Amino acid sequence: MKNTVSAALAALCVLSAAGCGSPVRKDIPAYLDPSRTVEERVADALPRLTLEEKVALTHAQSKFSSPGVPRLGIPELWCTDGPHGIRPEVLWDDWDQAGWTNDSCTAFPALSCLAATWDREMSLLFGRSIGEEARYRKKDILLGPGVNICRTPLNGRNFEYMGEDPFLAGAMVVPYVRGVQENGVAACVKHFAVNNQETRRTSTNSVVDDRTLYEIYLPAFRAAVREGGAWAVMGSYNLYNGQFNCHNKRLLCDILKGEWGFDGVVVSDWGGARDDDEAITNGLDLEFGTWTNGLSGAPSDKYNNYHLANPYLARLRDGRAGTKELDDKASRILRTMFRTSMSSGPHYGSFNSPEHYAAARRIAAAGTVLLKNEDGVLPLRVPAGGKLLVVGENAVKKMVVGGGSSNLKTKYEITPLEALQEAFPDVDVQWERGYVGDVGRVYNKVDTGQDLSESRSPEALLADALSAARTADAVVFIGGLNKSRNQDNEGTDRLDLGLPYGQPELILALAEVAPKMVLVNISGSPVAMPWAGAVKGIVQGWYGGSESGRALADVLTGAVNPSGRLPFTLPKSLSDGPLQSERQYPGILPEGEKWWQEYYDEGVFVGYRWYDTKGIPVDFPFGHGLSYTDFEYGSASLSKKSIACAGTYSVEDPALDREVVCAVVSVKNIGGCDGAEVVQLYVAAPEGGVSRPAKELRGFEKVFLRQGAGADVRMSLPLRSLSRFDQDSHCWIVDPGTYRLLIGSTSADIRVELELSVR
Numbered sequence: 080m081k082n083t084v085s086a087a088l089a090a091l092c093v094l095s096a097a098g099c100g101s102p103v104r105k106d107i108p109a110y111l112d113p114s115r116t117v118e119e120r121v122a123d124a125l126p127r128l129t130l131e132e133k134v135a136l137t138h139a140q141s142k143f144s145s146p147g148v149p150r151l152g153i154p155e156l157w158c159t160d161g162p163h164g165i166r167p168e169v170l171w172d173d174w175d176q177a178g179w180t181n182d183s184c185t186a187f188p189a190l191s192c193l194a195a196t197w198d199r200e201m202s203l204l205f206g207r208s209i210g211e212e213a214r215y216r217k218k219d220i221l222l223g224p225g226v227n228i229c230r231t232p233l234n235g236r237n238f239e240y241m242g243e244d245p246f247l248a249g250a251m252v253v254p255y256v257r258g259v260q261e262n263g264v265a266a267c268v269k270h271f272a273v274n275n276q277e278t279r280r281t282s283t284n285s286v287v288d289d290r291t292l293y294e295i296y297l298p299a300f301r302a303a304v305r306e307g308g309a310w311a312v313m314g315s316y317n318l319y320n321g322q323f324n325c326h327n328k329r330l331l332c333d334i335l336k337g338e339w340g341f342d343g344v345v346v347s348d349w350g351g352a353r354d355d356d357e358a359i360t361n362g363l364d365l366e367f368g369t370w371t372n373g374l375s376g377a378p379s380d381k382y383n384n385y386h387l388a389n390p391y392l393a394r395l396r397d398g399r400a401g402t403k404e405l406d407d408k409a410s411r412i413l414r415t416m417f418r419t420s421m422s423s424g425p426h427y428g429s430f431n432s433p434e435h436y437a438a439a440r441r442i443a444a445a446g447t448v449l450l451k452n453e454d455g456v457l458p459l460r461v462p463a464g465g466k467l468l469v470v471g472e473n474a475v476k477k478m479v480v481g482g483g484s485s486n487l488k489t490k491y492e493i494t495p496l497e498a499l500q501e502a503f504p505d506v507d508v509q510w511e512r513g514y515v516g517d518v519g520r521v522y523n524k525v526d527t528g529q530d531l532s533e534s535r536s537p538e539a540l541l542a543d544a545l546s547a548a549r550t551a552d553a554v555v556f557i558g559g560l561n562k563s564r565n566q567d568n569e570g571t572d573r574l575d576l577g578l579p580y581g582q583p584e585l586i587l588a589l590a591e592v593a594p595k596m597v598l599v600n601i602s603g604s605p606v607a608m609p610w611a612g613a614v615k616g617i618v619q620g621w622y623g624g625s626e627s628g629r630a631l632a633d634v635l636t637g638a639v640n641p642s643g644r645l646p647f648t649l650p651k652s653l654s655d656g657p658l659q660s661e662r663q664y665p666g667i668l669p670e671g672e673k674w675w676q677e678y679y680d681e682g683v684f685v686g687y688r689w690y691d692t693k694g695i696p697v698d699f700p701f702g703h704g705l706s707y708t709d710f711e712y713g714s715a716s717l718s719k720k721s722i723a724c725a726g727t728y729s730v731e732d733p734a735l736d737r738e739v740v741c742a743v744v745s746v747k748n749i750g751g752c753d754g755a756e757v758v759q760l761y762v763a764a765p766e767g768g769v770s771r772p773a774k775e776l777r778g779f780e781k782v783f784l785r786q787g788a789g790a791d792v793r794m795s796l797p798l799r800s801l802s803r804f805d806q807d808s809h810c811w812i813v814d815p816g817t818y819r820l821l822i823g824s825t826s827a828d829i830r831v832e833l834e835l836s837v838r
């Protein structure tokens with residue numbers, strides 16, 4: 080066995096050198112032969128491994144790698160964050176940078192921006208591009224995308240996720256996963272599951288009923304696995320059902336691997352495994368971490384002390400653990416290798432290509448949302464020789480650095496101010512800071528190189544901004560959140576919904592002297608906009624990556640007609656929202672309980688499902704976004720007016736994914752320029768019986784229309800779109816009655832209503 084690899088390679092070399100075409104591969108062990116199926120290779124490799132080698136596969140040997148099987152030529156398995164670009168190399172056993180000089184990547188926009196494109200093509204482009212970067216950097220598992228639902232606007236990681244709606248997140252995650260995996264890189268969908276806050280993320284138990292779980296918190300993960308074919312899933316830090324999610328029997332064994340038939344690898348979040356026995360029996364395959372238990376200090380042989388290392392070996396040796404689970408874990412890890420670094424490929428990837436930067440710019444622009452455009456203040460028109468004043472820290476702050484594990488080192492990042500100066504060469508583009516937010520520039524030793532220190536007092540900053548605004552032809556305020564602590568940042572949640580650093584007061588003062596001011600909010604989560612009435616134009620921008628500034632300028636100048644839509648509601652205040660009590664958020668510690676308990680009392684009424692059903696006014700609704708052109712909705716029809724499909728369906732009944740009806744609506748661009756409309760289809764279930772949201776997104780299409788052009792937009796509805804989950808029977812139920820199919824431009828702007836009778 081010892082010389083298997085070299086003998087096989089030698090045989091190959093001789094045959095190739097002899098020039099006899101494709102080499103005869105019968106001397107190669109099946110597991111090394113890429114022309115074999117993945118399953119044949121797994122079956123061949125597994126029995127060759129010793130017990131110790133199998134165990135070694137199941138846990139980390141460094142921050143981001145596990146050892147492979149060197150004796151058999153099976154390479155190390157390398158992971159990387161994810162999900163917005165390829166993380167710079169860190170030290171073998173520390174989060175600090177390794178100091179490489181060839182690891183500055185293309186930074187793509189944050190996933191909240193991708194979700195805001197409402198464009199599956201953008202998602203595929205994103206996945207392919209980032210997958211190419213991962214492959215070039217020899218990474219086998221990309222730690223992303225994240226699809227946890229935006230349950231509270233305060234969640235520090237909303238910017239890494241895809242909004243508040245499971246259908247939107249599910250539709251958007253699928254092409255991303257496929258695009259990544261085309262490159263022989265596994266997408267690792269995270270953080271599974273019901274992990275919707277950062278506050279006490281490692282000590283909070285999510286108490287959620289099954290209906291809510293299946294209708295709201297699981298569908299995007301399911302789509303990633305069942306439709307996207309994701310090869311990896313990451314367990315989350317929190318608990319569900321009183322058990323940590325990295326070894327949660329119900330989530331991993333019963334649902335993910337059971338109901339969904341997931342055959343890939345379950346990776347722990349870093350330090351998320353917490354129990355020796357559960358780590359073995361409850362569906363975890365590959366343990367990563369920080370120190371021994373992932374959370375605190377450790378002895379020097381830390382990796383050997385992982386739950387799936389020596390404690391596992393000890394149990395295997397004395398018979399407390401059997402080899403069945405071990406073989407399953409090792410098979411899944413081998414399968415991952417045969418799908419990635421050892422796949423037939425060829426996959427070489429590419430890095431920092433002009434195409435990747437162009438993709439980043441396109442996606443960032445496509446996700447930018449025009450929230451308000453009174454009197455047509457946008458696109459910006461500034462006379463040649465005139466003055467454009469830009470106010471706000473986010474106009475100059477580099478945002479690729481920071482935020483937690485999605486922190487990146489990029490080759491370059493164009494700020495909004497730089498991009499506006501580029502876009503208006505004949506205009507005097509000036510900048511005033513207005514407020515001081517976060518002056519930090521280093522994160523995990525990645526340095527933006529920016530000195531944002533400020534000596535002026537808040538009063539002086541305000542006075543300087545106001546006086547500059549008085550003489551400007553146009554004023555654009557660019558503020559919002561950033562990626563520092565208690566903003567859009569892993570490990571902490573925000574403290575409130577409003578804009579920080581005194582921005583609301585500054586905005587109101589500026590709007591008085593510059594009544595035509597345009598405001599750009601850069602954030603990855605919803606912010607309150609009590610000042611919305613005082614400004615003429617509002618744009619929701621995001622953490623846009625390397626080309627962030629240019630993408631924003633594209634929209635502000637009109638080079639790109641905005642077509643982004645909100646992936647979440649912008650509520651007026653937190654108290655309007657579904658999380659009304661401390662037990663719902665951030666959770667309570669009941670007497671006698673070991674872990675904090677967070678009760679999902681609001682059930683399925685999350686985001687617009689809550690505001691809509693309760694009739695609570697919001698600043699901007701889910702799905703909202705304007706264009707520089709106008710769209711007219713014409714006639715609409717259904718392929719059937721009445722269908723016989725009412726009944727009860729088992730949880731993974733294939734019938735649920737079959738089309739039952741198709742809606743067609745004609746849409747015309749009647750405005751002054753080309754543009755794209757996002758046609759949205761919501762379903763309102765029959766009234767009576769179990770309480771259901773007023774409406775739920777069940778379909779959407781983004782359609783690009785030249786000025787004056789029209790199109791028939793088709794949206795197919797599978798049976799699943801009409802169903803609700805029934806906790807008692809553990810089945811999907813389609814109730815009989817009249818369903819209303821609401822087609823519109825936002826969740827609050829329904830243009831056409833159709834009826835479907837279900838028997």
Ligand code: BGC
Nearest residue numbers: 160161222269270348349484
């Ligand atoms: C995060 C994960 C990330 C991992 C590795 C954890 O703290 O929750 O999302 O992939 O670290 O950096």
